[in-house]
Amino acid sequence: MPLDDLTANGARTLTVCNACRYCEQYCPVFPAMEERTTFARADLTYLANLCHNCGECLYACQYAPPHEFGIEVPRTLAKIRFASYEHYAWPRPLATLFRAHSLVSAPLLVLVFTGFMVLLEQLTGSPSGPMRTDGNFYAFIPHGTMVGLFGSVFVFAVLAIGIGVMRFVRDASGRSEDRQPRTADSVWRALRDGMTLRHLHGNGADCVSGEEARYPFRRRSHHLVVWGFLLCFASTSVAAIYHVVFGWVAPYPYTSVPVLLGAVGGLLLEGGCVGLWYEYARRDPALGDPGQAGFDRSFILLLFVAALTGTIVLVARGSAPVLALHLGSVLALFVTLPYSKFVHGFYRLAALWIYERER
Amino acid sequence: MNVLDYDVAVLGGGNAALCAALSARRAGRSVVVVERAPRHLRGGNSRHTRNLRCAHGSPTGVLTGAYEPDEFLADLHRVNGGESDERLSQLLIERSNECASWVEFCGGRLQPALRGTLHLSRTNAFFLGGGKALMNTYYGLASRVGVDVLYDADVVALDLDDGEFRAATVEIDGERRTVRARAAVVATGGFESNLDWLREVWGDAADRFVVRGTPYNTGTVLRLMLDAGAVPVGDPRGCHAIAVDARAPRFDGGIVTRLDCLPLGIVVNRRGERFADEGEDLWPKRYASWGALVAAQPEQEAYCLVDAKAIGKFMPSVFPPIEARSIRELATRLTLPADRVAATVDAFNAAVRPGAFDLQTLDGCRTEGLTPPKSHWAQRLDTPPFWGYPLRPGITFTYLGVTVDENARVVMKSGPSPNLFAAGEVMAGNVLRRGYLAGIGMTIGTVFGRIAGAQAADAAR
Numbered sequence: 104m105p106l107d108d109l110t111a112n113g114a115r116t117l118t119v120c121n122a123c124r125y126c127e128q129y130c131p132v133f134p135a136m137e138e139r140t141t142f143a144r145a146d147l148t149y150l151a152n153l154c155h156n157c158g159e160c161l162y163a164c165q166y167a168p169p170h171e172f173g174i175e176v177p178r179t180l181a182k183i184r185f186a187s188y189e190h191y192a193w194p195r196p197l198a199t200l201f202r203a204h205s206l207v208s209a210p211l212l213v214l215v216f217t218g219f220m221v222l223l224e225q226l227t228g229s230p231s232g233p234m235r236t237d238g239n240f241y242a243f244i245p246h247g248t249m250v251g252l253f254g255s256v257f258v259f260a261v262l263a264i265g266i267g268v269m270r271f272v273r274d275a276s277g278r279s280e281d282r283q284p285r286t287a288d289s290v291w292r293a294l295r296d297g298m299t300l301r302h303l304h305g306n307g308a309d310c311v312s313g314e315e316a317r318y319p320f321r322r323r324s325h326h327l328v329v330w331g332f333l334l335c336f337a338s339t340s341v342a343a344i345y346h347v348v349f350g351w352v353a354p355y356p357y358t359s360v361p362v363l364l365g366a367v368g369g370l371l372l373e374g375g376c377v378g379l380w381y382e383y384a385r386r387d388p389a390l391g392d393p394g395q396a397g398f399d400r401s402f403i404l405l406l407f408v409a410a411l412t413g414t415i416v417l418v419a420r421g422s423a424p425v426l427a428l429h430l431g432s433v434l435a436l437f438v439t440l441p442y443s444k445f446v447h448g449f450y451r452l453a454a455l456w457i458y459e460r461e462r
Numbered sequence: 463m464n465v466l467d468y469d470v471a472v473l474g475g476g477n478a479a480l481c482a483a484l485s486a487r488r489a490g491r492s493v494v495v496v497e498r499a500p501r502h503l504r505g506g507n508s509r510h511t512r513n514l515r516c517a518h519g520s521p522t523g524v525l526t527g528a529y530e531p532d533e534f535l536a537d538l539h540r541v542n543g544g545e546s547d548e549r550l551s552q553l554l555i556e557r558s559n560e561c562a563s564w565v566e567f568c569g570g571r572l573q574p575a576l577r578g579t580l581h582l583s584r585t586n587a588f589f590l591g592g593g594k595a596l597m598n599t600y601y602g603l604a605s606r607v608g609v610d611v612l613y614d615a616d617v618v619a620l621d622l623d624d625g626e627f628r629a630a631t632v633e634i635d636g637e638r639r640t641v642r643a644r645a646a647v648v649a650t651g652g653f654e655s656n657l658d659w660l661r662e663v664w665g666d667a668a669d670r671f672v673v674r675g676t677p678y679n680t681g682t683v684l685r686l687m688l689d690a691g692a693v694p695v696g697d698p699r700g701c702h703a704i705a706v707d708a709r710a711p712r713f714d715g716g717i718v719t720r721l722d723c724l725p726l727g728i729v730v731n732r733r734g735e736r737f738a739d740e741g742e743d744l745w746p747k748r749y750a751s752w753g754a755l756v757a758a759q760p761e762q763e764a765y766c767l768v769d770a771k772a773i774g775k776f777m778p779s780v781f782p783p784i785e786a787r788s789i790r791e792l793a794t795r796l797t798l799p800a801d802r803v804a805a806t807v808d809a810f811n812a813a814v815r816p817g818a819f820d821l822q823t824l825d826g827c828r829t830e831g832l833t834p835p836k837s838h839w840a841q842r843l844d845t846p847p848f849w850g851y852p853l854r855p856g857i858t859f860t861y862l863g864v865t866v867d868e869n870a871r872v873v874m875k876s877g878p879s880p881n882l883f884a885a886g887e888v889m890a891g892n893v894l895r896r897g898y899l900a901g902i903g904m905t906i907g908t909v910f911g912r913i914a915g916a917q918a919a920d921a922a923r
Contacts, residue, residue: 122718122780125512125592128573137577140778162598163591165509165716169502172711306571306590315602 104394106144106186109179114142116179117150119166126160130302131458132180133160138461148190149275151183152447152454155302157310158390181392188446191274193266201442206397209405212438217431223248224427243426246346256437263441268449276457289459297452300325313387321382327375328406329448334368335413354420366417372410376403402444408432464639468494468610469922470915471630471641473617473683474649475499476506477593478886478907478914480600482647483609484568485915491922494641495604495611496632498650498678503714504613505597506651507675507859507887507903510716512576512593513586514565514904516558524562524572527584531555534585541750541897551893553868557909562587564908570599578777586901593904612641617650620686625874627882644922645881647914648872649907652860652887653681654701655713660857663698670762672706672856677713684863684888691875693865696891702898703753705729706856708763709781718780721851724752725821725839726775727768728810729853731759734793734802736810741828741838750898757855764853765796767807770845775821783849792848811842859903863891870914881921883914 117136120126127133132154139146158177161167166174192198201208224243296302303310303322312318342361345351355361380403383396412429415422440446470486472479475497487493497504517531534555538546562572571590575583582588589596604611612634619631627646632639653659655677660668688694710719725741729752738755756764767789786792793803810832817826819841827840863884865873870883886907893906 118778119718119780121778123592123716124576124578125589125595125717127576128590134577140774159591159595163595165592165594165714166718167502169500170714308571315598 104182104186106148106183106190109183109186110142110144110147113147113151113179113183116174116176117142117147119172119174120176123166125165126163126176128306129159129163130155130157130305131455132176135458135461145274147183148187148271149454149457151180151187152271152275152450153458154180154184155300155310155451156181156390157303157305158312158387159310161390162311162314175389177390178392181395184447184450185392185395185398187271188267188442188450191267191270191450192442192446193263193270198442201439202398205401205443209401209435209439209443212435213405213408213428213432215431216434216438217428220244220427220430220434224423243423244430246352249430253434253437256434260437260440264446264449267441267446268453271450272453272457275454276460286460289456292459293452293455297448297455298329311390312382312385318382320378321386324375324378324382327371327378329375331368331371331373331375331410332406334364334371335410336368338362338365338368362417365413369410369414369417372406373414376407376410379403380407399444402439405432405436405439405443409436464637466494466639466641468492468641468643469645470494470918471496471627471643471646472649472915472918473630473646474506474651474886474888475504475611475613476649476651476886476907477508477511477597477600477904478888478911479506479647479649480597480604481564481908481911482649482883482885482915482918483604484600484607485912486645486647486919486922487604487607487609487915489916489919491919493609494643495609496615496617496630496641497611497613498616498680499613499676501613503676503678504601505594505676506679508597508907509594510592510675510714511589511901511904512717513582513588513901514558514561514908515586515899515901516561516905517555518559518562522562522587524574524587525584526574529585531559534558537585537899538893538902541899542894543896545895546893549868550866554893554906554909557913558905561905561908564912565589565596568600568603570596582900617683617686620683620690622690622879622882625691625872625876625879625882627879645883645918647870647883647885647911647918648683648687648864648888649884649886649911649914650681650683650888651676651679652701652890653684653862654679654857654860656680656682659685664757667757667762670854671703671757672708672710672715672719672854673713674704674706674710674715674719674856674858675713679859679887681860687864687872687882687884693873693875695863695865695889696861696895698860698862700861700891700895701753702750702858702861703757703855704749704858705752705756705764705766705853707779707781708852708854710854710856715856719856720777721766721779721853722776723768723772723779723849723851724749724766726772726841727766727843728807728836729764729766730798730803730806731764732761732798734799734806736806736834737764739834739837741836741840743824752853753855753857756853762855765798766851766853767792767803767843768849769841769843770847771841773847773849779851781851783851785847785849787846787848789843789848792850796850796852807843810836810840811844814840814842858898859887859890861891861895863887863889865889866892866910869917870910871917881918883918883921885910885914 160176166172189198309317309319338361409432469491470493472483472495483493517534572587573590616633621628629642706719789807790800793800813829813832829836866889871878872882
């Protein structure tokens with residue numbers, strides 16, 4: 104649903120919340136809401152992205168269905184949040200396209216890009232024979248081709264995400280601009296709260312997965328995915344430095360820094376993806392927006408396939424079909440980064456930063 | 463017929479009921495909770511509450527300063543005019559000291575006072591997420607420790623033998639069951655949702671009352687007990703009622719329909735006349751008196767008018783104000799006689815004396831030579847935009863109940879029952895028959911719920 108269609112219900116919901124305020128101390132969404140008396144689109148996208156979807160305020164709500172007010176803050180904000188990723192995305196039509204078909208397009212992109220890798224290998228690969236690598240990436244596809252391809256896709260993804268987040272910040276921080284300077288302190292506090300997922304256990308206990316059902320798994324799985332992803336990223340960066348600065352060419356030994364970082368990162372990512380998938384399956388559906396299940400799961404799926412094939416390539420080495428699948432899935436992941444669930448972390452950090460500036 | 467057998471039956475499903483059920487279960491008894499509401503609307507009026515008042519000698523995690531029992535008792539006397547059972551009042555206040563630790567013992571979480579309620583930060587412990595979150599915690603614990611809960615269960619008959627409880631007949635989905643128990647706790651609230659009963663007491667005016675809380679407090683069990691010879695306490699007209707937005711739903715509107723702007727402006731009735739001192743006293747006394755004031759007006763309706771100076775100085779209500787550029791236009795939009803309202807406002811404006819406006823104190827802004835006066839916070843209504851809110855009486859709960867002794871035993875005409883206990887709103891009249899102190903309802907429920915549960919466990923031995 105387009106953002107503007109969601110804002111009427113969002114404003115109605117938050118008007119009830121603002122007259123009640125019982126949930127004030129669950130998380131920053133409510134104190135931030137209390138700074139406002141009306142809720143325009145920009146206020147709603149800000150509050151929606153500040154929400155960690157912990158779910159406490161649904162079960163605590165005296166106006167939740169079947170009450171005639173039918174207040175469902177987690178779901179209402181989830182829908183606005185979902186629409187906001189598309190609203191701020193650059194270029195927006197790509198986000199619309201991916202959102203509409205995410206669960207189909209993610210596997211499709213993996214297949215297409217894997218096929219593309221095989222084709223590329225046929226055209227540029229080593230003369231040692233089709234689909235043989237001997238553990239050497241660059242025997243499969245030459246280093247220059249690989250860097251050119253993945254590098255440009257990555258640069259595009261960073262640019263697209265950056266533009267989207269900047270659009271969001273400009274829109275959402277209208278009210279905070281003149282309050283506080285952009286101090287390093289607010290950046291630090293936002294990063295700290297974001298990276299520790301403070302607002303998934305903001306009041307000591309873990310937040311809910313169902314009424315009075317508190318588990319740490321959703322929070323822990325998020326940590327696994329984030330840190331796993333960062334380790335994999337570090338692995339690639341170290342390898343790039345090895346290659347460019349020292350001229351050390353892959354494959355690296357099992358005990359080398361890139362392999363160790365990649366192996367640990369991959370395992371964390373896989374564990375985190377399994378945990379998130381499981382957690383979404385058992386979580387009370389009333390806490391989320393059923394319309395974005397495909398969006399969420401396509402991202403988990405892409406991450407998982409990329410991580411798993413990466414681990415196999417690292418450990419087993421040399422299996423060309425797996426390598427093609429790995430490169431294909433990583434390319435699919437990178438291409439879709441600005442339009443997938445991946446962006447939610449950046450929007451969340453940006454919202455936390457605005458919150459810190461408003462305080 | 464379907465017969466269930468327990469040591470202790472708890473009738474009701476709000477705070478008092480759950481405190482009783484958990485206390486009886488802690489003593490090792492088998493316990494059933496008979497809740498009239500469906501699962502998702504369980505918890506009675508407690509689901510709309512947000513704090514409880516507790517005495518304490520020194521600052522705690524969520525309470526500032528100290529609130530000594532003597533001060534608590536003086537506060538209680540100030541609102542109830544000393545009309546209460548002195549022993550029970552003292553018992554309530556003494557035991558209120560344990561309420562916060564009981565909540566936390568049960569897994570409930572407390573928080574410091576909410577913004578805009580700082581005047582309660584010393585006296586009242588707030589529930590994180592409000593009363594419904596606390597009820598969820600209690601029900602969650604009850605299920606883990608093996609308390610059975612019957613939902614959608616309407617008590618239609620009590621089997622009392624000379625004041626001794628034998629069984630209750632319960633109707634669930636049109637099917638009758640007998641719940642036998644060796645002791646029972648009645649915690650079924652007041653009768654404020656029973657429109658027929660309200661009409662008996664208030665006449666046709668009752669048709670225009672808004673019931674702020676649960677639609678399930680029909681007073682069925684209260685009436686069954688009174689019919690069986692329980693000694694009544696309190697006046698049927700005794701209730702806690704405030705002025706709420708007239709656009710509120712008939713039931714269950716809870717906190718968001720209240721209007722905090724009354725002392726910031728003037729209040730007129732359908733004839734366009736003022737009828738009470740809007741600046742009489744500080745929150746919460748004035749807050750609690752407006753229900754009865756509005757109920758006495760034609761069509762039980764009144765209108766609060768403020769001007770631009772008030773905007774932003776009160777908690778937002780869930781309903782938008784009716785806005786206009788002039789008093790006459792506002793009156794017209796509120797379907798009030800414009801000439802009369804304009805004359806009322808002119809007379810008010812002319813009577814306002816200069817002073818330093820301060821909503822935090824009983825300031826010196828008052829009217830002179832006006833009847834009724836506005837004793838404080840009187841400022842001219844002269845700056846557009848003008849805002850208007852329609853008001854109706856919003857009844858929170860009724861005080862008519864059953865007399866209990868210090869063990870929460872229901873006192874029958876023949877003497878205290880050996881095994882029938884009462885807690886919560888249904889016996890609140892023992893300590894409070896008029897007026898209200900913020901958070902005392904949850905204190906009464908918690909203190910007497912725990913006493914009733916423990917005593918019922920003893921009686922069921």
